[in-house]
Amino acid sequence: MKQKKLLYTGKAKSVYRTDAKGTLIVEFRDDITAFDGGKKDTLKNKGSYNAGVSAFFFSYLEKNGVKTHFLEMLDENRMAVRELSMIPLEVIVRNFAAGSIVRNYPFVEGSPLKPPVIVIDYKDDSRHDPMLNDELIVALKLATPTELKKIKTIALKINTLLVGLLAKEGITLVDFKLEFGRQNKTIYLGDEISMDSMRLWDKKTGESLDKDVYRFNKGDVMATYNRVAARITRAPKTASAGKKAKSSKKPEKRTR
8 A cells, every 4th residue: 555645734643645445544743732733842752652552542442343444553653544524523521520621610620520521622723623512513514413422422432441441551531532534324433542632640640641741841741651652552462452553662761
């Protein structure tokens, strides 16, 4: 399979066409951003950590009945994926109050949310990703009521699977973002699931294990990503069965 024309460039990923019909290549770059792109850097190996973790999660979810766009890893930064018609929604599943939900509503940081709360934003940087309700989603023709119900059901299933998987490694899944797309009439999970799109806390120490380390200058970002990637991808072999995924780089010595 050959990589061809650049199709799309995002904040941290690039998408390319290929010579294989219906297959794209997603390249995870070393770029990292925060605050709507107001903070930007390039951090060596960041792309490979996120690619490896995303591939691991996609393989685990496929094994457990969740359809994803993931096909295979091509190298440490690039994965082959199904070409989807992406739905411009950011589906955020929250298990604990943190981040914007604390800033915007009278929640106490760290309060458990039972049942989990699903928040859906309109994926549009020019409008700063405003929150949507079901009626607006249908009125804007972004998804049908049936599709929206299915997306929420899949998101909650993913949450259940990942909460349990990460708990075994001593990690609390606070919240995370998902994106979905269509291939014909089938809904697939797309985009990525990585430290960039999740909020993770160490169960014992409460330490941030995600992009909040970068957002709020909490320490060495790449040392954290390296450590977390190693913890996540060492999960039981039965959890990573299914589609073969190469892991990210071998753990490096911590710099702090």
